Amino acid sequence: xxxxxRRVPISMIAVALVGLNYGxxxxxxxxxxxxxxxxxxxxxxxxxxxxxxxxxxxxQRAGLTESKVALYSSLVFGLVHVSDAFGQGAQALVQxxxxxxxxxxxxxxxxVGGVILLPILVHGLWDTSLISNLVGDEPQASLGMVLVxxxxxxxxVVLLVKRRxxxxxxxxxxx
Numbered sequence: 001x002x003x004x005x006r007r008v009p010i011s012m013i014a015v016a017l018v019g020l021n022y023g024x025x026x027x028x029x030x031x032x033x034x035x036x037x038x039x040x041x042x043x044x045x046x047x048x049x050x051x052x053x054x055x056x057x058x059x060q061r062a063g064l065t066e067s068k069v070a071l072y073s074s075l076v077f078g079l080v081h082v083s084d085a086f087g088q089g090a091q092a093l094v095q096x097x098x099x100x101x102x103x104x105x106x107x108x109x110x111x112v113g114g115v116i117l118l119p120i121l122v123h124g125l126w127d128t129s130l131i132s133n134l135v136g137d138e139p140q141a142s143l144g145m146v147l148v149x150x151x152x153x154x155x156x157v158v159l160l161v162k163r164r165x166x167x168x169x170x171x172x173x174x175x
Contacts, residue, residue, distance in 0.1 A: 008155065009109040012122050015151045016129040019144025028136050036128060036135055044124025051077045051103060052110045052119045066111075074103030098152070102126075105155050 025033060055073040064072065078100025085092035109119040130148065133140055 006108070008105050009118060009122050011151055011155070012105065012109070012126055015144075015147050016122070016125040019129040019132075019147050021132040021140060021144055024136065024140045025132050032135055036131060039131065040124040040128030043127045044120045044122075047077070048106070048110075048116055048119045048123050052106060053116055056107075056110065070104055070107040074100050074107065077103030077106075101152065101156060104159070105152075 025036075028036075051073050055076055056069055059069040059072050078096045078098075081099040082092060082096045084095055088095070106119055106123060109122050110116060129144060133144070
């Protein structure tokens with residue numbers, strides 16, 4: 001991958017760590033905290049194995065270029081989240097779009113690390129950070145949520161500027 005893509009997982013880890021709502025989490029029970037951490041781990045493992053594991057390999061074996069593998073695996077990731085429309089209504093369509101862009105930024109984590117463990121770690125940490133605001137009896141917004149949204153905007157701008165330089169001269173991930 002091009003050098004600029006290496007900054008994506010680093011920025012996501014940093015924002016996830018800063019974005020955790022530590023004060024709100026400190027007010028929660030130990031059992032709720034344990035459940036939150038397990039949820040982050042399970043979501044990270046499950047979604048990464050499905051979309052950056054199986055999905056990426058399916059698109060690679062179809063002979064797609066690296067940028068198309070990233071795009072299509074990300075679109076499928078977003079489309080799966082459309083099922084949230086049953087509980088959230090039309091706002092789930094916006095969530096699906098956000099999830100597609102998230103999936104596109106999750107892809108460089110796989111390429112930077114070379115193994116799926118980095119994407120699993122970052123995805124789990126990212127989701128734990130997002131969920132940290134929603135747990136307990138009184139969910140709270142935090143500065144971390146603003147940072148997550150801001151990073152997303154910055155990454156989209158970087159992608160639009162640098163999108164033509166995601167390709168490498170070598171094949172994508174070895175089969």
